[in-house]
Amino acid sequence: MALQIIKEKTSGKINTVTIGATKDSGGTRTSVVTIGGDTALPFMHFEGEFPYKPVIAMEVQSRNPEQWNETVKAPFADVLGNPAAWAKKCVEQYGAEIIYLKLSGADPDMENHSPEECVKIVKSVLAAVGVPLIVVGCGDDEKDNVVIPMVAEATAGENLLIGVGEQENYKSVVAAAMVHKHNVIALTPCDINICKQLNILITEMGLPLDKIVVDPGAGGLGYGIEYTYSILERGRLGALQGDKMLATPIIATVGYEAWRAKEANASETEFPAWGNQAERGILWEAMTATALLQGGVHLIVMRHPEAISLVKKNIADLMVPSAY
Amino acid sequence: MIMIGERINGMFKDIGKAVIEWDPKPIQEWAIKQKEAGAHYLDINTGPNAEDQVKCLKWMVECVQEVSDLPIALDCTNFDAIEAAIKILKRPGMINSCKCEQEEIDRLFPLAVEHNAAIIALCMTNKGVPKSADDRTAYAMELVANADAYGLPFEDLYLDPICLPVNVAQEHAVEVLETLRQIKTLSNPAPRTTIGLSNVSQKTPHRPLINRTFAVMAMAAGLDSAIMDVNDDLMVDAIATARLILNKDIYCDSYQKVFRQHS
Numbered sequence: 001m002a003l004q005i006i007k008e009k010t011s012g013k014i015n016t017v018t019i020g021a022t023k024d025s026g027g028t029r030t031s032v033v034t035i036g037g038d039t040a041l042p043f044m045h046f047e048g049e050f051p052y053k054p055v056i057a058m059e060v061q062s063r064n065p066e067q068w069n070e071t072v073k074a075p076f077a078d079v080l081g082n083p084a085a086w087a088k089k090c091v092e093q094y095g096a097e098i099i100y101l102k103l104s105g106a107d108p109d110m111e112n113h114s115p116e117e118c119v120k121i122v123k124s125v126l127a128a129v130g131v132p133l134i135v136v137g138c139g140d141d142e143k144d145n146v147v148i149p150m151v152a153e154a155t156a157g158e159n160l161l162i163g164v165g166e167q168e169n170y171k172s173v174v175a176a177a178m179v180h181k182h183n184v185i186a187l188t189p190c191d192i193n194i195c196k197q198l199n200i201l202i203t204e205m206g207l208p209l210d211k212i213v214v215d216p217g218a219g220g221l222g223y224g225i226e227y228t229y230s231i232l233e234r235g236r237l238g239a240l241q242g243d244k245m246l247a248t249p250i251i252a253t254v255g256y257e258a259w260r261a262k263e264a265n266a267s268e269t270e271f272p273a274w275g276n277q278a279e280r281g282i283l284w285e286a287m288t289a290t291a292l293l294q295g296g297v298h299l300i301v302m303r304h305p306e307a308i309s310l311v312k313k314n315i316a317d318l319m320v321p322s323a324y
Numbered sequence: 325m326i327m328i329g330e331r332i333n334g335m336f337k338d339i340g341k342a343v344i345e346w347d348p349k350p351i352q353e354w355a356i357k358q359k360e361a362g363a364h365y366l367d368i369n370t371g372p373n374a375e376d377q378v379k380c381l382k383w384m385v386e387c388v389q390e391v392s393d394l395p396i397a398l399d400c401t402n403f404d405a406i407e408a409a410i411k412i413l414k415r416p417g418m419i420n421s422c423k424c425e426q427e428e429i430d431r432l433f434p435l436a437v438e439h440n441a442a443i444i445a446l447c448m449t450n451k452g453v454p455k456s457a458d459d460r461t462a463y464a465m466e467l468v469a470n471a472d473a474y475g476l477p478f479e480d481l482y483l484d485p486i487c488l489p490v491n492v493a494q495e496h497a498v499e500v501l502e503t504l505r506q507i508k509t510l511s512n513p514a515p516r517t518t519i520g521l522s523n524v525s526q527k528t529p530h531r532p533l534i535n536r537t538f539a540v541m542a543m544a545a546g547l548d549s550a551i552m553d554v555n556d557d558l559m560v561d562a563i564a565t566a567r568l569i570l571n572k573d574i575y576c577d578s579y580q581k582v583f584r585q586h587s
Contacts, residue, residue, distance in 0.1 A: 192574055193574065193575045193576050193577075194576075196574055196575075196576035196582075197576040197577045197578060200576060200578045200581075200582060234574065235574075238573075238574045243573065243574060243582075244585075245576070245582055246574065
């Protein structure tokens, strides 16, 4: 007797979000990235559709991140401090399909770049590469609320993914996205209830759900990744059962999370049993990414080219349809 | 919880009058009002005043479909009327209802299958409503077996254990709750359950409170849907809250609003 495969039937679907706009759609990008559209649990190809593969965004910062581990800085040693050249290297040498630009230099405690300087930096990156762009602020709410709307205005038509909107501070970024037609990252601190509520608040302002990408607040490997996983799972199950307010694609800042773990940075002399630090750090980033992929992340922000190449291989394997 | 709006029924004065005068306005107003309140289905019943039920039910369906895209529950004891109306539904609807009588089953189950419709099947026969949960469940099993035989998906079979007014038949409600629990064990996937919710409070002065209390108790026992007053806001709030307590919807501060948007 033939084996009967039991399939879960669900009615919901993850939204698709497109980032970037080519000339035909009012932008200047040479390619765009579309994510989402899943109709089943992650990679259960026999139960549903997965029209778009998860995509890796390579992280570029607007200032020289001297605090980064040498291992991560090494591949970019010639371009750190020059965001346009850095982005170009990501695309041309490492095949990045999308760039995540963090305007870290806007931080009042760092270079304190003016909003105008930030706009210039974003424009220089747009000019240097043809792939779409994710642009996020430095993390200082007051400053970001000035910088991001100006960036959004100066890049109108490019259909960026801008961020971040949080429960206590989402209005200026959402308004900027609505007026200048960009997408928004909605960030919540590992809390499914606030995640759903923030999506409601943002859509109530008038931004359509298919312009939102959720950052569930990832924990790195060893630092609460299991909480993130359970939130991803809960949200995905809710979305598949028809909860539209949870049907947004997911972004995770894997590079940031992985490279702040002690295990990624501690030297071999300090912990001989842990082995070579560079290799360990790269694997730490790759493992954080692959674990979150299993939870259903659509857009993974990463740093080290070797980790990225490992995860790309993993994505290719995961996207092969099941045999039955 | 699938909410079937009960209001387009000739038993209500305004709809009864509309049926006699062939006036679409009150029917369409209630279609819109119930949709806005979060109804998933709209029940349509001509009431006793319709001269020609076949013609009238069809006309009411047309009126409703002009202003709403919600699926429709055809609520009629005249099966010719159901058969005529089901053919013009824009979305797969629901047949309301079929007693546990072989003659009715043989007529309505194949009709539901043919039109991809759901069907409400009652745990009672022409002899009346049984008293105990066991007898109700026996009828439920009979209906499940027939669904299987006719190829009606169990998810499209809505079993109604029949609740009676609490002021005259108080011993029934507890049997209904037990029947709901038992129905969920009859097949895999389990059949769905439904109930005419407002029935429980007939002719009492405390109708909304009794309806609400019964609704959340029944949900805990396995109630999936109800023919109900969807414009009773407190009722819909109570249902939305029960879904949280039962861990069926994910909590957020605006959960009552979100629940209404689900349709």
